[in-house]
Amino acid sequence: MRAMPDHAALYRQLYTIRRFEETVLDAFPKGAFYGTTHTYIGQEANAVGVLAHLNEGDIVFSNHRCHGHFIAYGGDLRALFAELMGKATGVCGGLGGSQHLHWKDFYSNGVLGSTAPIAVGTALAEKQKGSDAITVLFLGDGALGEGTVYESLNIASLWNAPILFVVENNHIAQTTPTELALAGSLAARFAAFGIPVVEMDSNDVAKISSAAQHELAELRATRTPRALVLNTTRFGPHSKGDDTRDPAYIEELRTRLDPLTLHAAQLPASERQAIESEVDTAVAAAYAQAEADPPPPANHLAKVAPP
Amino acid sequence: MTSVLESLNRGLHAAFAQDGRVYLIGEDLLDPYGGAFKVSRGLSSQYPQRVWTSPVSEAAIAGVGAGMALRGLRPVVELMFGDFSTLVADQLINSITKFPAMFNGAASVPLVIRTPMGGRRGYGPTHSQTLEKLYLGIPGLRVLAPNTLSDPGELLRRAILEQDDPVFFIENKVLYPKPVLDAEALADFEIQIADGDFAPTHTLRLKGAPAPQLTLTAYGYMAELAREALTRLAFEHELFCELVVPTQLAPLPAAGSLEPSLAASLAQSGRLLTIEEGTFSLGWGAEQLARAAQQFGSRLLAARRVAAAEAPIPAARTLEEAALPSVEDILTAAREMV
Incomplete structure (x- = not known):
């Protein structure tokens, strides 16, 4: 397992995701992208904290809100911008777009809950193959409305799949508050299937990282499923401009719970500023490179999906 | 067997x-x-x-x-x-x-x-x-x-x-107890096999039969009923057919053309009867007929479908039999086409 990342490294990742997503939201109205997007602003500490403890070969399954997971996994910024722009150099050559990414052992799909049994299958496959790889599956609170998630929890527990279920509960599914969509306890859903669950109420990356480190160590030792419920905050809209919440409420969340502000306290101001300046430059350069990249060749679809 | x-x-x-x-x-x-x-x-x-x-x-x-x-x-x-x-x-x-x-x-x-x-x-x-x-x-x-x-x-x-x-x-599921047919069981038929891109298509005609007047196409269990119908049409009604049985239902050839064996048979007969156990509308047979129309235009003399009733399949034996396509349905449709 990797050593616990230092505060500067954690801050660099948090800030990279934030700058990437802010760039996306700024550029969308200017017509730089096509389609839609779902940004991760406010939830950065989850991806960074959990994925800090991945080993080479471990599998990550993500959802529609996948940019932060992809960047924390080590994904390339230019390739992600290019994918959103529909360029040949994109993560999936422009075929997937914002919510369908695959690179190395990272996969995402935008149909909520559909990834749960597939992720369980990947974990079981690696176990059968005798590899040490484990799977991390990110779900939002919204996905817990899908029945296939519960079928998957049952099978993961029955068949001892080495998988960590990470629920990022941002308390809102598109525009529907969680209390209008989910009955009962979130953590108890896992406990009912005999899956050990830890629930956290924090946007502090150091705390999340520490909990994830413990959960993943247990998971690697037992090769059985575990769950991490992360109560978090989404500062941005569901996609581009569809936030129906009171702006004052979101401002209050930002003031109190911004994962960047919370973690910035761990660093001297000069070091933080230096990181920010480097990342600003790197993100801007990645954006400019992607913008200059060529579109996919006209015959590209026929190459990957022969008629 | x-x-x-x-x-x-x-x-x-x-x-x-x-x-x-x-x-x-x-x-x-x-x-x-x-x-x-x-x-x-x-x-x-x-x-x-x-x-x-x-x-x-x-x-x-x-x-x-x-x-x-x-x-x-x-x-x-x-x-x-x-x-x-x-x-x-x-x-x-x-x-x-x-x-x-x-x-x-x-x-x-x-x-x-x-x-x-x-x-x-x-x-x-x-x-x-x-x-x-x-x-x-x-x-x-x-x-x-x-x-x-x-x-x-x-x-x-x-x-x-x-x-x-x-x-x-x-x-x-009705195919499960049926025998996989050997050469002896198929002795009455002249059979051509096209390999396809993965799975074969069989074309059957009675040995010594004249050029086909009608092409039947069916897959799975319906191919059993169609084979029986083909024999009865020849012996009871002097109506000579060819039967094309694909094993691969999808994908079909690109650019809207028929599976080549089916196209070859249709080029001779000019008439196509599709036979399936699924419901009548918007199904497998409809796609075959659309491709036949596209590929053969005015050379397509007759086109029909035999399929299941557009209703839930009843539990009662008599009602189920009435809802699903039978050999008699194939004989009737074939005779009306030629």
């Missing part, structure tokens, strides 16, 4: 013996039961580590199979009844068939989902349907339906071991 059921069971055993990456997931698979229709019998005893009897969770087992396939295994998922394939539709449409292309060719899902379809067993509206038409035309999905003219088990073995793309494998 070997039955279709025995052949499929042998095909599964052969795939397991040949490749340690083959797994089977499904409901009630364990011996002595061996799956509701016994196709999987013996596997759980011989390969206990690779045969996983599952909860009643069709969507999840399809997804688990997809995940295993994504990571280099060659899983087979058994759905107890084809009617339950609706529970798997999201996995099939939004994940299993999407990953290879939407991930830019960097992922493959060599998964076989096999399931029995079809009626004539008295199981009623939700356990008798022929639903494969819902899954025809999904880009990236190969749909196979074996028949008695070639070895169904060998087709299944090849689908498991040789196909890198997802396969939906349709087994008509």
Whole structure:
């Protein structure tokens, strides 16, 4: 397992995701992208904290809100911008777009809950193959409305799949508050299937990282499923401009719970500023490179999906 | 002679013996039961580590199979009844068939989902349907339906071991006890076999018969009824037909053309009768006729479909018989066309 990342490294990742997503939201109205997007602003500490403890070969399954997971996994910024722009150099050559990414052992799909049994299958496959790889599956609170998630929890527990279920509960599914969509306890859903669950109420990356480190160590030792419920905050809209919440409420969340502000306290101001300046430059350069990249060749679809 | 059921069971055993990456997931698979229709019998005893009897969770087992396939295994998922394939539709449409292309060719899902379809067993509206038409035309999905003219088990073995793309494998449940036909059983017929891109298409005509006046096309169990109809049309009505039996229902040839054997037969007969157990409208036969019209234009002299009634399949024997296409229905349609 990797050593616990230092505060500067954690801050660099948090800030990279934030700058990437802010760039996306700024550029969308200017017509730089096509389609839609779902940004991760406010939830950065989850991806960074959990994925800090991945080993080479471990599998990550993500959802529609996948940019932060992809960047924390080590994904390339230019390739992600290019994918959103529909360029040949994109993560999936422009075929997937914002919510369908695959690179190395990272996969995402935008149909909520559909990834749960597939992720369980990947974990079981690696176990059968005798590899040490484990799977991390990110779900939002919204996905817990899908029945296939519960079928998957049952099978993961029955068949001892080495998988960590990470629920990022941002308390809102598109525009529907969680209390209008989910009955009962979130953590108890896992406990009912005999899956050990830890629930956290924090946007502090150091705390999340520490909990994830413990959960993943247990998971690697037992090769059985575990769950991490992360109560978090989404500062941005569901996609581009569809936030129906009171702006004052979101401002209050930002003031109190911004994962960047919370973690910035761990660093001297000069070091933080230096990181920010480097990342600003790197993100801007990645954006400019992607913008200059060529579109996919006209015959590209026929190459990957022969008629 | 070997039955279709025995052949499929042998095909599964052969795939397991040949490749340690083959797994089977499904409901009630364990011996002595061996799956509701016994196709999987013996596997759980011989390969206990690779045969996983599952909860009643069709969507999840399809997804688990997809995940295993994504990571280099060659899983087979058994759905107890084809009617339950609706529970798997999201996995099939939004994940299993999407990953290879939407991930830019960097992922493959060599998964076989096999399931029995079809009626004539008295199981009623939700356990008798022929639903494969819902899954025809999904880009990236190969749909196979074996028949008695070639070895169904060998087709299944090849689908498991040789196909890198997802396969939906349709087994008509009335075919299970039928014999896989050998040369002697088919002695009355002159048979041509086209290999296709993966699965064969058979063209049958009675030995010594004059040029065909009508082309029949059918797959799976309906090919049995069509073969009987072909013989009776010749001997009872002096109406000479050719029967084209595809094993691969999808994908079809690009650019809207018919499967070449079917086109060759139609070029001679000019008349096409499609025969299927699915419901009449918007189905397999409709697609064949559309392609025939596109390819042959005014040379297409007559075109018709025989199919099931557009209603739930009744449980009562007499009503079920009336709802599903019969040999008599084929004879009537054929005689009206020539």
